[in-house]
Every structure is written in structure tokens, then in C-alpha cells.
Amino acid sequence: MSDPTSLPLSGVRVLDLTRALAGPFCTMVLGDLGADVVKVEPTGGDMIRNWGPFDRGTSAYYLSGNRNKRGIAVNFRDPAALDLLRELAADCDVVVENFRPGAMESMGLGYEALAAANPRLIYASVTGFGRTGPAGGRPGFDQIAQGYSGLMSVTGTAESGPVRVGVAIGDQTAGMWCAIGVLAAISERHASGRGRRVETSLLAGLVGLMSVQAQRYLSLGEVPALAGNTHPVISPYGVFETADGPLNIAPATAEMWKRLCEVLELQQLVDDPRYATNAARIERRLELKALVEARLKERSRSEWTQRLLAADIPAGPINNLADVFADEQVLHSQLVEEVQHAELGAIRQVGSPISFDGRLGGSIRRAPPVLGEHTFEVLREHGYAEADLQALARKGVIVQHAQGIGA
Numbered sequence: 001m002s003d004p005t006s007l008p009l010s011g012v013r014v015l016d017l018t019r020a021l022a023g024p025f026c027t028m029v030l031g032d033l034g035a036d037v038v039k040v041e042p043t044g045g046d047m048i049r050n051w052g053p054f055d056r057g058t059s060a061y062y063l064s065g066n067r068n069k070r071g072i073a074v075n076f077r078d079p080a081a082l083d084l085l086r087e088l089a090a091d092c093d094v095v096v097e098n099f100r101p102g103a104m105e106s107m108g109l110g111y112e113a114l115a116a117a118n119p120r121l122i123y124a125s126v127t128g129f130g131r132t133g134p135a136g137g138r139p140g141f142d143q144i145a146q147g148y149s150g151l152m153s154v155t156g157t158a159e160s161g162p163v164r165v166g167v168a169i170g171d172q173t174a175g176m177w178c179a180i181g182v183l184a185a186i187s188e189r190h191a192s193g194r195g196r197r198v199e200t201s202l203l204a205g206l207v208g209l210m211s212v213q214a215q216r217y218l219s220l221g222e223v224p225a226l227a228g229n230t231h232p233v234i235s236p237y238g239v240f241e242t243a244d245g246p247l248n249i250a251p252a253t254a255e256m257w258k259r260l261c262e263v264l265e266l267q268q269l270v271d272d273p274r275y276a277t278n279a280a281r282i283e284r285r286l287e288l289k290a291l292v293e294a295r296l297k298e299r300s301r302s303e304w305t306q307r308l309l310a311a312d313i314p315a316g317p318i319n320n321l322a323d324v325f326a327d328e329q330v331l332h333s334q335l336v337e338e339v340q341h342a343e344l345g346a347i348r349q350v351g352s353p354i355s356f357d358g359r360l361g362g363s364i365r366r367a368p369p370v371l372g373e374h375t376f377e378v379l380r381e382h383g384y385a386e387a388d389l390q391a392l393a394r395k396g397v398i399v400q401h402a403q404g405i406g407a
Contacts, residue, residue: 007034007356012186014038015085015092016069017109019046021168022126022140022202023098024065025175030094030182031068032352032363038092038378039069040085042076043399045371058344063368067339067349071369072378073399080397082107088382089114089121093195094182098126101136111197122185124198126174131199140202145170149206154213157228174205230289235281236260239318241293242301250314254278259311264295334361341367342401372399 012035016027024039024046031037039046051061074081086108089095095114097104104110104125111123125131128140129148146152146164156163181198189195207214212233216222224232229239231250236257239246251260257278261270269275269291274284281288296304301317308315317323324330337351344367352363375398376389384392392398 005034009034009186012036012094013092014094014096015088016040017085017095017097017099017104018126019098020048021061021065021142021171022174023096023178024048025172026124026126026178026182027069027096028065028067029176029179029352030096031366032354033183035094037069038088038374039066039071039369041071041073041371043073043372043396045073049371055347056344058341063341063347063349066368067351067364068366069369070366070374070378071372072375073372073401074375075397075399076107078395078397080392080395082109084379084392084397085109086114086117088378090118091382092118092121093186094122094124096124096126096178096182098140100139101127101131115195115197118195120189120193120195122182122189122195122198124178124182124185125200126178127199127201129203130201135203140170140174142168142170142202145202145206149203150210150213151206154210154224154226154232156226158226160226160228162226170202170206173209174200174202177205177208230285233282234278235285236288236292240289240296242296242299242304244300246318247296247301247304248316248318249308252314256313257281260292260308260313263307263311263313264292266291266295332360337361337364339364339367342370342373370401372401375400 009030012030014027014030014035014037016024016037016039018024018027018039019041027037027039046062046066048062048065049059051059053060055063074084076082089109095109097109105113111125115121115123126140127136128145129135129138143164146155146169147162149170151169152162152164155165177200178198181200185196185198213224216224216232231237234252237250237252238248240249241247249260251257258270261267269288273280275281275288299307305315305317319327325336330336335350335353336348338346338348341347347367349364349367351361354363375393376386379389379398380386389398389400393400
């Protein structure tokens, strides 16, 4: 386990008023980098706790997005709880929220109110479509954003039609963009002494990822079509069938194309004017794929992978998750870590993909908190006496889970 004081965001305090996935993903990134993240949940819990599948009653979805946080639970409908949150925000470096536009203001937790009390505060928001504009008030849901942003229009095949990405890429992308904005604001604050408002949305986050597909339209007026598992602007490049299943091959340069022809014993294609340039190969993509696959089907994925890699041509299998977590490189990289959960005991989780100073693993300092696990602990640090905590709990203003009662 990493020493939290050795991490870049050590000493940074984050009040996490987010729920579901986009906001929690942002604050999890900040927690991975060493910030002290306090996740605030309503007394009924973050909505994501109700999303399956479940590990002995605990949502796997919740577990996936809430490591390296402490958790408190408050009654958002009680004015005393909102007063308490304003007190916490006054002592924090960062507040992150992903409520619908206007909701934070209605609770007295908007940017203007909190920044007036704490000018150094960095206030970060993730919305579905932005805080303003004709779609500004709409709620943010990942699949809606995937379709709205154009991402689904380039994902899938002619047979399948548009297909969503297999994870909540809109939520997680927005969370990462938001975390990047927070990091920039923290850096600027060292010089300016003042915080900033940081905003992004699921829509903006995905449009920001459209890369060459967006530039094709903006520069050339081309509307990219569904390309399935083939690269939109390089050929041959993508998924190809071998004797025992599919294989990814990525010969991205002219030299790699020549070496591919050598490995496949198709040297005659190198000098064939029909395939002489990448542009020509794109025009004849389907017939070239058939020629390549005819040769690939003579041997297994494993054999071709070894031959291609030996020729310095990128290639690799299409793993399922069981394959991934049994893979030697994944094991070497220590991408899965074990941590003690308050109710589940030892659990395995994917850790942070970022390492510092060559250290592998050890990124998870805290398991995702159970509901209200650290309520008393956090409020004690902000000066609340034990009698006050007990009184607030009796009144239903806060909830403390029994597992952390003595923390």
C-alpha cells in the first residue's frame, strides 16, 4: 500500500457530493492521487448502491467507482445537514458535484455561495449536457450521451447498427476530464491563491474524444460510417479471422505493411498498384481483408501472434475478462489489488492505472466505504464533540454505520 503522504495530492481535501458514476469516477481519480476524499451520501445511499450485480448484497457497480474514499451519510432534506456541508466545504480544497443544473443552488451549496466563504475553493461540476443551453437542464445518462455525441454512430457494423461501448465510457470520460480540470486549477492556485469553477459534461467529454472522426467531418465534410472492427483510416488494420478465432493486427506504417506481406508470404501485394498506398488499400479494404484472412486461416492465433510480433508488427488476442486477469503482463503490472472491506472482508479490485517512481500496485489505500462508515470520524476532525455527533444521529441529520462507530 502506498504511503499517502508520498502521493502528489497529499493534503488536498475533497468534498465529494457526487453520485452514480461520472462524479464518483472523478473523485476516485483524485483519491488515487492522494487526496483525502470524503464521499457524502444521502441516508438512503448513493443510487449506484442499488445497481447490480451484487457481491453478498453490495453493488459491484458501487465498488468499482469508490475506492480511496471515506464515506459519510447525511439527510439532504434537513437544513441542519446542509449547514454541516457548508461548514465542511469551507475547510476543503475541492468540492465536486454532479447534480442536475440548479439543484446545488437550491440547497445553498452553489458555487457563488461556497466560493464566497472559501475563495480558495475549486468547485467542479459534471452535468449531462452542460449547465446552460437548450439541453442544459437534461439529466445525464451514459447511453444517451453516447448516442448524442456521435460515438455510437461510429461504433458497430452495418449488420449490427450503432452499438454502445461496453462500459459507461461517457460517465468515465467526463469524470477523467473533470479530474484533469481540477488538477489544473490546483496548480494555478499555487500562484493565484484563488480557486476556480471547473465544468464538463458527458456530451462535451465524448465529443472531445471523437478525434480523427470529428476532424474528418470538420476538415473534409465526411460523415464517418460504421466501420466495425476495422480502422477508419488505415488498412489493413483491425480484427482478422485465423484458424481458431479472431486476432487483432495493427500494421500502422508502410514498413509494417511490407513486413506483414512477408510474414504472410504475400510479397506480390507490395508491388501491386491496387494496394501500393494506404489510400488505395482503404478503397479495396474488403478484398484485401479476404486475401489476408485466407492466409491467416492456415494457422492458429497463437502461432500468428508469435510470428507477427517477431516481425515487429503489433498483434494480440481478443481477451475476455477471465483471460485478462490471468494474463502474465496484467499479473506483472499488479493491476489487481486486494483490500479489506468493512463488511465483505478481503476483496480484489482493479487499482489505479497510474504508477509513480516505478512502483507497481499498492494504489488502493481504502476499500469503498460502507454507507456512513466514517461520518463520526470526519466530523470529529472538523471539531464536532461526541455529544453533538450522537445528538445529530438521534435526530436523523447524519448516519454512522456501526462498523465505523469507534473510528
